[in-house]
Amino acid sequence: MFKKMDQKPTGTLLELAAKSLLSNELAALHALDELPRDLFVPLFVPAFLGRHKEILKAMAPKTEALRLKAGPGLSMLQFLDARCIDHLQVDLCHLRDVNTLVAQTAHLYSLHLSNIRFTCFEQRHFQAFLHCLGKLDSLQELDLSALYLRDRLHRLLRVLPPQIETLNLSFCGLSYKDITILSQSSQATHLKQLNLNHNQVFSEAYEPFQTLLQRASGTLKHLEINNCLLTDSTLSVLLPALSHCLCLRVLSFAFNPITMPVLMSVLQHLTSLMELKHVIYPVPLHCYRQWDVPGSLDRQQLAEVQAQLKAMLQAVQRDDMLWTTHSV
Template structure:
């Protein structure tokens, strides 16, 4: 029988307050600032829209980071309520608001409000640092102009941090329309700062993109577009931490478009994550990697048709010398000479945390060569090698190599070939044989005293 920890008097008081909305809204004028965060968190969880609106209008701190708190299914409605509450008309029922940054992004580890900083550092860790319309730059300009003309106080400026996704249903995106309306109503006092931008229909969202300052974007993902159209974005989004391009067409690797693409990559000093998916790079990976910073942490290259020469360069280049994540799934690795891949794993043994080599046509012979290098990756936390044609004896052997790796917790393994009548044809899969494999692995993990290690596979 499960016993829940009893609620504290403080929790009970907050819930009582939330169930009396008029009283809660009135109390915002009187309660101390330190109670705002727990009350806001509870109001968000309970979806008390009127209280949330009143709290945004009365927020007694410089910033409000909402994203990590909100539930996915409730986000559109609650975010709309909070955005509509920005720039409230003066009302004696509310204390004078101090809110200057409303952050609706899903930035991990970000607290609801930043701690008070009394130094000359920026007052919020998520302040926009690049746009000319950013709060810091506008206020700096206002301070300079107000010092020249005394008696004029600079107008209040605010920053709204968002993540946006433009897909085929973009035209019906009421939230984006609300954002633009709020920016227009602010008469230049609200800076719309898009940090995470995902585009699936680039040709139909050009007009929408014209309302954004792409210097603000730190994570950009584009699906299904021509490389020449992507270049127009990269010329503006010059401060990227993460770039993901999927199903991008390029007519020639010898043409001006690809050379310009490489030039844009060379200028990305902050880039930590690069994902190129379904982007044919056969014998051209070297050109891409050479222009990147040596600070790259994540590299994802699925469906890129990488060659033996590409792997050879990958194993030697400094840009891939300390990767934390490497995904080379859906590239055929069926050469007799596996030394480049072996060297790559050895070189990454001190940093690699996540490795995905799914559907690479890896055989028993190849994996037997790679297994020792794999076992040296002492920081590995997740290893995925599903959909490769291996036997049950090799799967058991891999398990023996992996169980001593203390930090490795998750393994996604391939279903052995004997479970299929015809390998990897789903309709020929024998469910009982798969269950027997799962049972054998469970016993082996128990014998190795690795109950903390999770081995899973995909049958669908």
């Protein structure tokens, strides 16, 4: 009778390569000058866990991009010269930990925060965060996905560089006041990428959003407004402003309750935007037995919608424009 052997995962090829490299510290130190920068971050964690202090010290000045999570990642900071980092992504941390880290940086170009724990009762941490941001004169990309900012956006925009190009405010609980402030901000005329997904406010905030589109029309290239409660009437009002965004390359407005006639109107307005190559649109309401309910989608109806849109694009010779959808 044979005894079943335990099967242990062998790890990814990248993990195995890092382990092999770290097994010979002298060779690893010599290899750092030839190692691609993209491999520095994956090498940091095994080097830290294996207590390869000399390798960590040698890597620190060469590291420009860093992604950290709560636990071992925070850290590694004792070996890292944060002034060398220009791209930083932090996940699953408390805002106070983010403040400690960002305060050490000086030349951040890109800051991405995700699932940062923060409550409205911790104003001192938010104020410290704003203080840190106010010192990042080189910041061009800011991702604050899921950081609750309701009625606080004016404080954030006040400290951000006016030339910031990328702003991700998805799942931030934005209010009518926030959209109004954003539309009037100095940043609005410089934005190239804007993500407002999952802020269900546009049924009441279409006027300031219309102003925002008008002010961003000369620079905006990538716009995401998925699941924002955009209705037929709201989208129809926004179409003239949207059709003047001549730089727009990607538009995503999926998971909004739109009917087929309005969707066709959107296509007719947007085909004149020659830079626009990819549109992610919502499945029209008539394709659902009950909108936004999993399993209620009529695939045959959706196929007919897709065929009709394709025919419309061919009729105006815009085969270069890709229209796709995310179905519920």
